[in-house]
Each structure stands twice: as C-alpha cells, then as structure tokens.
Amino acid sequence: xxxxxxxxxxxxxxxxxxxxxxxxxxxxxxxxxxxxxxxxxxxxxxxxxxxxxxxxxxxxxxxxxxxxxxxxxxxxxxxxxxxxxxxxxxxxxxxxxxxxxxxxxxxx
Amino acid sequence: xxxxxxxxxxxxxxxxxxxxxxxxxxxxxxxxxxxxxxxxxxxxxxxxxxxxxxxxxxxxxxxxxxxxxxxxxxxxxxxxxxxxxxxxxxxxxxxxxxxxxxxxxxxxxxxxxxxxxxx
Numbered sequence: 015x016x017x018x019x020x021x022x023x024x025x026x027x028x029x030x031x032x033x034x035x036x037x038x039x040x041x042x043x044x045x046x047x048x049x050x051x052x053x054x055x056x057x058x059x060x061x062x063x064x065x066x067x068x069x070x071x072x073x074x075x076x077x078x079x080x081x082x083x084x085x086x087x088x089x090x091x092x093x094x095x096x097x098x099x100x101x102x103x104x105x106x107x108x109x110x111x112x113x114x115x116x117x118x119x120x121x122x
Numbered sequence: 123x124x125x126x127x128x129x130x131x132x133x134x135x136x137x138x139x140x141x142x143x144x145x146x147x148x149x150x151x152x153x154x155x156x157x158x159x160x161x162x163x164x165x166x167x168x169x170x171x172x173x174x175x176x177x178x179x180x181x182x183x184x185x186x187x188x189x190x191x192x193x194x195x196x197x198x199x200x201x202x203x204x205x206x207x208x209x210x211x212x213x214x215x216x217x218x219x220x221x222x223x224x225x226x227x228x229x230x231x232x233x234x235x236x237x238x239x240x241x
Contacts, residue, residue: 046225047225047226047227049225049227049228051167051228053167057233058217058231058232058233058234059167059217059228059231060231061227061228061229061230064225064227065225070229102166102167104167104227104228106225106226106227109172109181110169110181110183111157111169111172111226112169113166113167113168113169114166115166116166116167
C-alpha cells in the first residue's frame with residue numbers, strides 16, 4: 015500500500031509568513047489523485063486542493079499546490095490567523111484511499 | 123446548499139452492532155460515489171468504505187472488511203453503514219463524504235457522528 019508521510023509535524027508561523035507543507039509518497043502516484051484538506055478543531059475536514067494544484071470552490075488564492083516526483087507541497091503564501099488548522103494530504107490508488115498523518119499549523 | 127447529516131452514533135459494547143445513516147441534500151446524490159471516513163479521538167483520518175453512485179461497487183479498508191457493510195438508497199438520498207462485531211479500535215467520529223469521481227477526492231463532508239465501543 016502507498017504510504018503518505020507529511021512533514022513537519024507542527025509548523026508555527028506569524029501572520030504574513032509563508033508556509034510550506036510537505037507530503038511524500040512511498041512510491042510514484044498520479045498527481046491527478048492527490049488532494050489536500052484543512053481541518054479546524056471540532057470541524058469536519060474541508061477540501062482545499064485536488065489534482066495536486068487545483069483549488070476547490072471558494073478556496074483563497076493564497077493556497078497553492080505543487081509536485082516534484084513523489085514529493086507534493088501545499089503552500090500558503092501569507093498565512094492568516096484563520097489558517098490555524100491541521101492539514102492532510104490524501105491519495106487514491108488501486109481502489110484504496112489513504113491519508114497522510116497531518117501537519118498542524120499554528121499561528122502566533 | 124450541500125448538506126450531509128450523519129446519525130446513529132452512540133455507545134456500544136464490544137462485539138455489538140450499530141447502524142449509521144447519512145442523509146444528503148443540496149446535490150444530485152445519485153451521481154456521487156459516497157464514502158465513510160473515520161477519525162479516532164486525537165488521531166488522523168482513516169478511509170473506511172466506498173460505494174459507487176449506483177450502489178453496484180463497494181470497497182473497504184482491510185481493517186473493517188467482513189464487519190462493516192456500506193449501502194445506499196438513492197430514492198431516499200441516504201447512505202448507511204452497518205457495523206457488526208465492533209471493537210474498541212472502531213471508536214471514532216464517522217464522517218460521510220461525497221465523491222464526484224473524476225479525481226477520487228472527498229468533495230463534501232458531513233459533521234460526523236461519534237461511535238464509542240466500550241464495556
């Protein structure tokens with residue numbers, strides 16, 4: 015099975031700083047089936063990006079995604095206080111959906 | 123607007139059963155595949171099961187195969203999860219999620235229902 019490893023575990027930033035969250039796949043996967051979600055405390059996850067870099071409806075432009083081989087990155091260009099959350103990557107392959115373990119973003 | 127509302131969670135003893143429901147509105151339910159995703163307390167997300175838009179395909183995580191059964195009733199815009207032989211490790215918030223299919227992602231999510239397996 016494909017394993018997604020996210021890093022860092024926790025990222026602490028000040029408002030206006032740039033955030034880069036990493037998601038590394040254990041083997042080659044199609045970027046078509048790589049997505050990112052945001053989950054705030056006590057809430058359900060929300061789809062941010064799909065196809066590795068396509069923003070879902072209503073997602074601000076400060077959220078972007080990129081890939082390099084088996085490495086995928088979610089970038090928040092200038093973090094805002096409401097971006098405090100846990101972020102998960104997710105992939106689909108061979109009728110299995112798997113998630114990374116999550117990166118917690120804290121805003122000072 | 124899109125709404126997914128889970129119900130049926132609660133406390134059950136190990137070995138017991140529970141049936142979760144997910145009522146959908148605000149979108150064409152019969153055009154979407156549907157999933158159950160769970161989250162143990164303080165832990166990450168785990169995909170549990172998927173059912174195709176017409177109910178003809180079902181897939182399960184190895185951890186629940188043979189114990190949990192997903193189904194749907196498109197005439198009632200509702201999906202179900204029959205949970206049998208429950209274990210302590212099944213304790214989690216269970217979310218239903220809608221998947222349009224092109225990208226195999228979880229487009230819409232419900233707010234979740236808590237299942238606690240404890241004696």
